[in-house]
Amino acid sequence: MEEKTGEPLVKLAVLENVLNLCRANSLWPITFGLACCAIEMMAAGASRFDLDRFGAGVFRPSARQSDLMIVAGTISKKMGPAVKRLYEQMPAPKWVIAMGNCAISGGPFNYEGQYAIVPGADLIIPVDVYVPGCPPRPEGLIEGILQLEEKITKRGRLRKYR
Amino acid sequence: MILEKGVEEKTFYLNLGPQHPSTHGVLRIVLEMDGEYIVNSDPVIGYGHRAHEKMGELKTYQQFLPNMGRVDYLHALAYNQCYCMAVEKLLDLKVPERAEYIRVITCVLNRISSHLLWFGAYLMDLGAFTPFLYCFDDREHLLDLLDGLTGSRLTYCFFRFGGVPVDIDADFVAGCRAFVSRLRSRWDDYNNLVTKNVIFINRTRDVGIITRDQCIKYGITGPILRGSGIPYDIRKSEPYSAYPEFDFEIPIGSTGDIYDRYIVRLAEMEQSCRIIEQACNKLPDGPIMAEKVPKRIKPPVGEVYQAVETARGEFGMYIVSQGDVKPYRIKLRTPSFANMSLFPEMAQDNLVADLVANLGSIDVVIPEIDR
Amino acid sequence: MSSQNIIQSLQPILGPDRLSELDYAATGCHLRGEAQPDQMPALAAAMLEQKFYLESPTALDLMESFEVVYHFASFYELCRLVVHVPVAVGVDVPTISQVYPAADWYEREVWEFFGITFSGHPNLKNLILPEDADYHPLLKDFVASS
Numbered sequence: 049m050e051e052k053t054g055e056p057l058v059k060l061a062v063l064e065n066v067l068n069l070c071r072a073n074s075l076w077p078i079t080f081g082l083a084c085c086a087i088e089m090m091a092a093g094a095s096r097f098d099l100d101r102f103g104a105g106v107f108r109p110s111a112r113q114s115d116l117m118i119v120a121g122t123i124s125k126k127m128g129p130a131v132k133r134l135y136e137q138m139p140a141p142k143w144v145i146a147m148g149n150c151a152i153s154g155g156p157f158n159y160e161g162q163y164a165i166v167p168g169a170d171l172i173i174p175v176d177v178y179v180p181g182c183p184p185r186p187e188g189l190i191e192g193i194l195q196l197e198e199k200i201t202k203r204g205r206l207r208k209y210r
Numbered sequence: 211m212i213l214e215k216g217v218e219e220k221t222f223y224l225n226l227g228p229q230h231p232s233t234h235g236v237l238r239i240v241l242e243m244d245g246e247y248i249v250n251s252d253p254v255i256g257y258g259h260r261a262h263e264k265m266g267e268l269k270t271y272q273q274f275l276p277n278m279g280r281v282d283y284l285h286a287l288a289y290n291q292c293y294c295m296a297v298e299k300l301l302d303l304k305v306p307e308r309a310e311y312i313r314v315i316t317c318v319l320n321r322i323s324s325h326l327l328w329f330g331a332y333l334m335d336l337g338a339f340t341p342f343l344y345c346f347d348d349r350e351h352l353l354d355l356l357d358g359l360t361g362s363r364l365t366y367c368f369f370r371f372g373g374v375p376v377d378i379d380a381d382f383v384a385g386c387r388a389f390v391s392r393l394r395s396r397w398d399d400y401n402n403l404v405t406k407n408v409i410f411i412n413r414t415r416d417v418g419i420i421t422r423d424q425c426i427k428y429g430i431t432g433p434i435l436r437g438s439g440i441p442y443d444i445r446k447s448e449p450y451s452a453y454p455e456f457d458f459e460i461p462i463g464s465t466g467d468i469y470d471r472y473i474v475r476l477a478e479m480e481q482s483c484r485i486i487e488q489a490c491n492k493l494p495d496g497p498i499m500a501e502k503v504p505k506r507i508k509p510p511v512g513e514v515y516q517a518v519e520t521a522r523g524e525f526g527m528y529i530v531s532q533g534d535v536k537p538y539r540i541k542l543r544t545p546s547f548a549n550m551s552l553f554p555e556m557a558q559d560n561l562v563a564d565l566v567a568n569l570g571s572i573d574v575v576i577p578e579i580d581r
Numbered sequence: 582m583s584s585q586n587i588i589q590s591l592q593p594i595l596g597p598d599r600l601s602e603l604d605y606a607a608t609g610c611h612l613r614g615e616a617q618p619d620q621m622p623a624l625a626a627a628m629l630e631q632k633f634y635l636e637s638p639t640a641l642d643l644m645e646s647f648e649v650v651y652h653f654a655s656f657y658e659l660c661r662l663v664v665h666v667p668v669a670v671g672v673d674v675p676t677i678s679q680v681y682p683a684a685d686w687y688e689r690e691v692w693e694f695f696g697i698t699f700s701g702h703p704n705l706k707n708l709i710l711p712e713d714a715d716y717h718p719l720l721k722d723f724v725a726s727s
Contacts, residue, residue, distance in 0.1 A: 094346035
């Protein structure tokens with residue numbers, strides 16, 4: 049059949065698109081606040097900036113039950129191995145949002161002579177979306193999650209309004 | 211036949227954190243357990259260490275200002291105030307009265323937001339999700355006010371040496387009054403939902419008792435100290451800034467259990483509302499910055515110790531200056547460091563189910579412990 | 582008056598001319614004391630008897646030597662005491678953690694940031710830095726390698 053029409057026997061692309069849509073619309077973040085940005089992450093999940101309307105409001109404490117890690121805060125050298133281990137514990141497919149300047153590049157603590165921090169989450173785990181700010185507003189985090197949805201589905205939600 | 215061999219009992223080790231929903235940050239506690247009882251506990255801190263004190267020696271006085279908002283991000287304005295007051299002492303600068311009032315109003319608003327967040331997060335730890343949403347809603351109205359004035363929602367860097375950079379206008383004062391009346395209308399909701407809730411009372415009454423003797427030996431300050439019955443508040447016993455002009459009470463508890471600490475924090479929010487009302491009524495006119503603030507901050511040789519009352523307790527800064535543009539040594543005496551060192555004694559011989567209630571009632575912010 | 586009580590109870594321990602009054606408005610403290618390392622446990626016991634609490638032990642790196650600085654304050658009356666203890670390099674300071682349990686963590690912090698050893702401390706190991714860190718970051722000649 050493949051030789052006759054040039055098309056695969058079983059069309060999995062449509063199934064993959066549907067699965068990606070499901071994954072993007074119900075991202076389950078892990079409760080992983082490290083420092084100040086954690087408070088803005090909590091505010092994004094709370095009443096005014098409700099993350100639940102995007103499907104991403106179910107924060108799971110266990111890494112085994114989540115598929116999104118929002119690194120919110122500075123990663124200290126002591127915490128680095130724990131971040132890596134948590135990332136490895138998450139089942140695939142998984143994504144990472146680096147929230148805040150500290151998770152992107154060390155932020156205000158990155159200077160000549162710093163001995164205590166890892167300057168950026170992407171030095172230890174692969175990052176999909178970077179949300180800058182110190183701390184970023186909850187709307188910024190929501191925009192980061194919407195960008196991640198666009199990355200997952202290649203279509204994005206509310207695209208005609210943005 | 212199996213039972214004839216006898217039963218051997220051993221303790222086992224349980225690791226709490228550093229990633230855990232109820233540790234309020236990256237804290238790790240290694241527990242030695244005998245069944246459900248805790249035999250020993252060892253908090254392992256340092257997962258949030260960002261080297262503030264070393265940065266203090268490598269940066270100039272002005273460059274260190276943003277750090278103060280990140281030490282304790284929930285009551286950042288009090289830390290800003292302590293640092294500014296310490297350097298103003300070294301430089302012998304006099305802050306104008308209007309600036310002191312603005313500092314007090316913003317600092318007290320920040321204190322209310324810190325207590326509201328504690329309230330919501332603590333009850334979420336205990337399993338109640340509704341107060342979290344109510345508190346964050348109230349907190350957002352407060353943050354709108356502070357955001358319009360300072361530009362930040364969380365990690366403020368609003369005070370400068372000699373005063374404040376931006377003046378408040380009539381809109382801000384009206385917003386403060388509206389917020390205070392809105393918050394006061396919430397007390398009934400919170401009391402009916404939480405304070406009189408039988409599950410909450412059973413989980414917090416006579417649990418986690420801290421005695422006055424322990425407070426002195428461990429240097430505990432803040433709502434924990436006042437919950438144990440000692441009426442020590444630096445705003446009253448060592449008055450600074452514009453606090454002597456206001457009439458407010460220090461709520462204290464009697465037994466020192468978790469319920470008393472909760473009542474103290476709730477009452478402090480009401481007292482904070484009183485301070486804001488009085489400050490808005492009495493706000494004087496005048497300049498908001500001192501007259502001769504040097505462009506290069508180069509204090510003379512000397513050392514200073516400045517303490518302020520924050521939402522968590524007494525924050526002290528010890529600055530040693532050798533006459534340079536950079537401080538020689540900055541030591542941050544943070545309240546959560548002292549309060550956390552009491553935790554092993556408090557958790558001993560208690561149930562692990564009470565551990566989270568105890569830990570939440572101390573109200574620690576981990577970056578403040580690790581600095 | 583608290584200051585007078587403190588001076589009276591500390592003078593037998595420290596010796597004459599070791600306590601001076603400070604300008605509170607300029608420095609934030611009322612009294613300043615100079616002590617030798619081995620006088621610290623007795624001083625701490627005397628302060629606990631006066632119901633003072635230990636605010637924040639810390640250290641200064643003065644290049645050729647160290648100085649351990651203790652602050653004391655009281656819940657009942659406004660009186661702040663700062664005690665400076667000059668310590669030469671390599672000299673131990675006796676621990677005061679048997680008097681003030683709060684000092685347990687503070688002395689561990691001073692040890693890991695400055696390298697000053699506290700003799701008699703039950704658990705002198707790293708508190709904030711990683712367990713295997715062997716550097717003392719707050720020394721003036723410390724340079725971060727990475």
